[in-house]
Amino acid sequence: MSELSQYEQGFGSFRIGEMTLALPMKSVREVVPFHPLMALPCPHPWIKGGLDLRGVSIPVLDLECLLNRPGHQYSPGCILLIAHENHLLGLIADQVKALFFANPNSLHTVSSTDSIGRLFAGSLMNRELNQLVQVLSTQALFELPGLPKAKDPEPHRQSLELQTSNEDTALNTRTPLMLMQSMATLFAVNPKDIETTVVNPVLLPSEYAGGFYKGNLDYREQTIPAIDLAGYMGLGAHKQAQQPTQQAFVIRVDGHPLALLIDRVLDIVHVPHNSVIPLPGFGLPKAAQLEGALPSKVFSKEDPHSQRGPQYFVLSCQRISEDQELIELASIMAKASATAQQDTDKQQGKATHGLDRLMVYRLGTEFSTPIEQVREVLPYRADIEIFERGNPMLGMLTHRNESIPVFDLAQWLGAERQSLDHESSILVVNAHGASVGFAVTSLTAIENAQWEPSVPVLGEQRQLLHGQLKTTQRLAQIGEEKHQRMVEVIDLQQQVLLILDQFGLTVSPAIEAVAATAVEPFAHSDPAAH
Structure with a gap:
């Protein structure tokens, strides 16, 4: 069983609208499905009401409304309960994405004097998914002016979390x-x-369902099998569930995803590494799939976790993933899902290979760049701007003993200069022997391109530079289900080449030929530029 690294901290990522956000797991008390909220005597429209949590009313915050983006319909919807300094707050999210571990010292911090701007602590890379995540500041959330905060009915849990975070975890x-x-x-x-983890999983029927195999789930554009955890372990299949399955978690079985259905996640805790005790080799139907048992007495008497039952059975995901019955089930579903996807691809004329992994960002609207072109992502700083607004070059940034010119990417491509703020970022690109930074309004996500069609020239050809067009005529389809959309792909290495050419630096004819298939994406540039 893996132990917590001396330098790593757990983070929970979640989606709100187009934002992929994260909070330190020590701040996330639990995640509950979205329920109707009680009205509260609070004048702020971003406080949506109170959540009845075991007899305590917890104020619930709508971040989209707070950011002046009202009307967002959360789907499927859940509420994160956040704990800080003996108080609780609810935060509405569309869905919980993943748990991941990272060194908090690798956070690219962002500073702001504005109370809302301080919510954004910085950006962090989820290495497991190769996804850039925006980290929220728990302290800034609780310091929002006029925010009603509920007193934590279980303050001892925060004391334990703080002790674990500051002392024992650091000592591994x-x-x-x-x-x-x-x-x-x-x-x-x-x-x-x-x-x-998956909140509110929608179980799809299967003609082969039976026993602990309950059906399938749609998961990251695949159909994956879902099994009942207690039924699979032989520890509760005969009992009637008091409520429908509300959550699930996903593991890999022989490389294929498989969901285990549960009633609910209770908490994430840190226990001494020798707390798990061995189990007898007989009596339990699948003792081999267990690491052992966690006695409830490891928790204090006041902690609800000590009162739920005598022990928690600790799963061994590695041994579960070696179960031949599950391997066959996951493999069959993976093959069926792949065959269905190939049929869909053929019908829609989609390419099935050679597609890019894209960093998606905003320049008024969404654009993207192949992620391998971006060396680093740095937070934008207003103090780098030293040139007049008519110049797309903003100024210089010193990073890693290197002076890097920074351009407003939208203005460089022929649009108006962006309104850059604490949510903005600088994409550092190293190409053709030079490093250049490109400022973008905000980062959206890292997505896999699902389709890159060949398209005719987009609109009129504009903004020629020495006879070369500024962007390639490429589109990519990204996103899942309701969030599917087409974005234009900007080759930032090509932009570095064109910048070098504009400033009279020597570029070989072979390199110049790369730019011959480009096209201007913005429709409002001056046609006289031809």
Whole structure:
């Protein structure tokens, strides 16, 4: 069972609209499905109401409304309960994405004097998914002017979390465990051994469903099998569930995803690494799939986790993934899902190989760049601007003992200069022997291109530079389901080449030929530029 690294901290990522955000797991008390909220006597429209949490009313915040983007319809919808300094707050999200671990010192911090701007602590890379995540500041959330805060009915849990974070975790003496309940049975699993959690899973029927195999889930454009955890372990299949399955977590079985259905996640805790005790080799139907048992007495008497039952059965995801029955089930579903996807691709004329992984960002509207072209992402700083607004070059940035020119990417491509702020970023590109920074309004996500069609020239050809067009005529389809959309792909290495050419630096004819197939994406540039 994996132990917590001396330098790593757990983060929970989630989606709100087009934003992929994260909070330190020590701040996230639990995640609950979205429920109707009670009206509260609060004048702020971004406080949507109160959540009845076991007899305590918890104010719930709508971040999209706070950011002056009202009217967002959360789907499927869940509420993150956030704990800080003996108070609780609810935050509405579309869905929980994943648990991941990262060194908090690698956070690219962002500073702001504005109370809302301070919500954005910086950006962090989720290495497991190769996805850039925007990290929220728990302290800034609780310091919003006029925010009503509910007193934590279980303050001892925050004391334990703080102690774990500041002392034992730093000494690498504790192991993280996600506590959960399936039927009436208590389980635990190391969150580093799972791929993600799913709130409100929608179970799809299957003609082969039976026993612990309950059906399928749609997961990241695949159809994956879903099994009942307690039923699979033989620890509760005979009992009737008191409520429908509300959550699931995903593991890999022989490289294929498989979902385990549970009633709910209770908490993520850190326990001394020698707390898990061995189980007898007989009596339990699948003792081989367990690491052991976590006695409830490891928690204080006041902690609800000590009162739920005598122990938590600790799962071994590695041994579960070696179960031949599950391997066959996951493999069959993966092949069926791949065949269905290939049929869909053929019908829609989609390319099935050679597609890019794209960094998506905003320049008024969304654009993208192949992620391998971006060396680093740095937070934007207003103090780098030293040139007049008519010049697309903003100024110079010193980073890693290198002076890097920074351009407003939208203005360089022929549009108006962007309104850059604390949410803006600088994409550093190293190409043709030079490093150049490109400022963008905001980062959206890192997405896999699902389709890159060949398209005719986009609109009129504008903004020629020494006879060369500024951007390639490329589009890519990204996103899943309702969030599918087409974005233009900008070759930033080509932009470096054109910048070198504009400033009279020597570029070989072979390199210049690369720019011959480009086209201007913005429709409002001056046609006289031809």
